[in-house]
Amino acid sequence: MKHIAQFDRFANEYRRYKLIQSRVAKHLISNISKKGRRILDLGAGSGEVYENIAWPIELFVAADASEEMLSLHPPCQKILCDFDDKVCFEKIKPLKIDQVIAASSLQWSKDLDKLFTNILTITSNVAFAIFTAKTFKTIHDLAGIKSPIYKKEEIIEKINEKFSVRFEVREYKLFFSEPIEMFRYIKRSGVSRGEKLLSYRQMKRVIEEYPYPYLEFEVVFAWSE
Numbered sequence: 001m002k003h004i005a006q007f008d009r010f011a012n013e014y015r016r017y018k019l020i021q022s023r024v025a026k027h028l029i030s031n032i033s034k035k036g037r038r039i040l041d042l043g044a045g046s047g048e049v050y051e052n053i054a055w056p057i058e059l060f061v062a063a064d065a066s067e068e069m070l071s072l073h074p075p076c077q078k079i080l081c082d083f084d085d086k087v088c089f090e091k092i093k094p095l096k097i098d099q100v101i102a103a104s105s106l107q108w109s110k111d112l113d114k115l116f117t118n119i120l121t122i123t124s125n126v127a128f129a130i131f132t133a134k135t136f137k138t139i140h141d142l143a144g145i146k147s148p149i150y151k152k153e154e155i156i157e158k159i160n161e162k163f164s165v166r167f168e169v170r171e172y173k174l175f176f177s178e179p180i181e182m183f184r185y186i187k188r189s190g191v192s193r194g195e196k197l198l199s200y201r202q203m204k205r206v207i208e209e210y211p212y213p214y215l216e217f218e219v220v221f222a223w224s225e
Helices: 002-017 019-030 048-052 067-072 086-095 112-120 137-143 152-162 179-189 200-209
Strands: 038-042 059-064 077-080 099-103 126-131 165-175 214-224
Touching: 019 048, 019 099, 019 126, 019 165, 019 214, 038 048, 038 086, 048 099, 059 067, 059 086, 067 077, 077 086, 086 112, 112 152, 137 200, 137 214, 152 165, 152 214, 179 200, 179 214
Parallel strands: 038 059, 038 099, 059 077, 099 126
Antiparallel strands: 126 214, 165 214
16 A cells, blocks of 8 residues: 555654654544543554553554554554554453544545444444545645545534544644755655655645645544543
């Protein structure tokens, strides 16, 4: 899978480029009201969720499809698996998880309906933070391309079909000294889904015409009540 290969390639640099992911994880965890004791982190990366949990827990399971990313994660129980694969959840079921958390990862799912159905086989207690198609919107508009991730409305609709949650939508800005630094960030941060969407001509146009000193992000947060 493209986004997994991208994480593997830049895993050692990821910690330096995870600024937005860290802010998102902190907000997600600090607003959890229904706290689990046996936690599964889907798309765990290098440990942003783990590092923000302050309440007593019995078990923390980090699941990720990138072996290189899991190698960066703090010590805990780790499972190498793709959350879009039902086999992933079959591995996890015996662990008696009582909360699933996912920060900055589920936007890569190929099928949110199927993913949420599989999560429900484990628990209905969830906390999600999912980037929307409004992330990098100006870049996509200038290049004349469609975002590869889900729209806000689609994310909210699909979560509502499966879970009883409260929502919050937040926008973030990350400032840069020059446009080329933005592309370097996108490539190494893991936010780009690992897909090369811009041709050389499109990238040149964006660098020349991008009107802001920042990148745009939009995130849907969802917490079980």
